[in-house]
Amino acid sequence: MSKQPSRTIKVDTLARVEGEGALYIKLKGDLVQDVKLKIYEPPRFFEAFLRGRHFSEIPDIVARICGICPIAYQMSAVHAIERALGVAIDPSVRMLRRLFYCGEWIESHALHVYMLHAPDFLGYPDAIAMARDHQAVVQQGLRLKKAGNRIVALMGGREIHPVSAAVGGFYKAPSKSALKELVDELKWALDASLATARWASGLDFPDFEQDYEFVSLSHPNEYPFNEGRIVSNRGLDIDPSEYEDNFTEQHVQYSNALHSVLRGRGSYMVGPMARFNLNFDKLPDVAQQAARDCGLQAPCRNPFRSIIVRAIELVFACHEALRLIHEYEPPAAPRVQACARASTGQAATEAPRGLLYHRYELDQDGLIASAKIIPPTSQNQKRIEEDLWHFVSQVATRPTEEITLKCEQAVRNYDPCISCATHFLRLHVERD
């Protein structure tokens, strides 16, 4: 028997601020020998940074953890602290928080669909190259993203690093007339999202399905943002306070990031595809119909089709934002007072990339004694690796360069925090 040649594919990147990512794949002949996805996140710096701070400072600090998802970090933080302190928020504040989240989903999904994932499907190395031939597509993506940004800027009090969210509500609630000014652009954004879904459904998708355990929030009456039980398609149904009883983080030698697993079960998927599959019946009619028109059915098990799912969630977020603005009545007071006490609170909310879990332990003065933050990227990391094990087997006969590009696309299906960097990877391919 002849000796099989082996190939090693390494994809390295240098990130300016944080989250250096790398992908390592080893092939022997056409057989996969090893797959390692390395996402180097600064381990637990954030949680240490929060210790000793007063609970009222936390929403502003965690907003600066992620440039794309500041609202998600704020929402998980305020809900966890409110659960610890027994704070019940005004129903109008609850609506405003949903609207806030709509803005972030629109911004984040528009960025990912148009600027990060679309170049993969259309055969370009990045959005800059794609813009030369598809300027109208890029323009539409930019305008959609801006529509989300307008919500965040109005609600957050400023363009970047929103500062308005507070434990108990907001520092300031917007007027009805201020929200009404968003309506025309959101109506355009809804139409543009429907067009985005139709466009995305016409892309070519690899024939690749996996048997996933999908995990997301589930609420009895609505597509989930801030509230609900954590459920899965395999019977998980828990309160967020039971998260750490059911999930655990494993350290892997080759990465500073921790891999989350369901205890006794293994990997799972969070994010748009999980939400869509577990909450399809909670989508408004316009989004359900758009999905059907795109040939998308729950459960969808092809991760490459997540670009369509994100477009459907864009439809939902625009529609939901318009509904919330239409029904909005300003609260009597923008926030309720929260009184310090020794306590612990947990919450999970749905960041654009998936479930974001926070836990805070407070002392009697309201200072943070300990904090735990589990972002969606670390929850998906093990699942991404497993996708790659199976996907590389399907494309192993292709040239190394093509395998590399396909694998990057497979990683981007999850919109991990490294996905921006992986569009500008310095590729390093080794062959024996």
Next chain:
Amino acid sequence: MALRIIGCGNVDRGDDAAGLLVARRLHALGVETPGVEIIEDSGESFSLMDRWAGFEHVIIVDATAPSGKPGQVRVWNALVDKLPEDFFPSSTHAFGVREAVELARTMNRLPQNLLIYGIEGKQFSFGAPLSPEVEPAVASVVERLVTQVSDEQCRRQRRARGSGS
């Protein structure tokens, strides 16, 4: 002839704060006058393109990636120079200044004049202060921009007097 100075970065990320600190010090020095605006931004591409829209003259100040010379100040004329990827590698969470410039170049959305001041950083750790090597560079860029803005205002006044005579 409106001028906008945009200081970019994250104040909680060590030397990534350099651009923001330049903007804050210019503001504190009263450099912001009619025709001269100073703002802060995260440096995310798409918001940057919106932030320079409508301004003829734009100056961006941002931290650049370490290359062994912390505190070194580099200046690029974005209309002429392609920004080097070595100094502006992508952040993990967002497109940055380099992508903003190159995407805007492709889409004809660059302002008429765009200068990029890059201050080389040493470390970008969460919660870390500015490195000692970077502090003088921030002061130096502030000084250069104060002079630049002052010269620009003098030129404007001369032009206004000339057109009024």
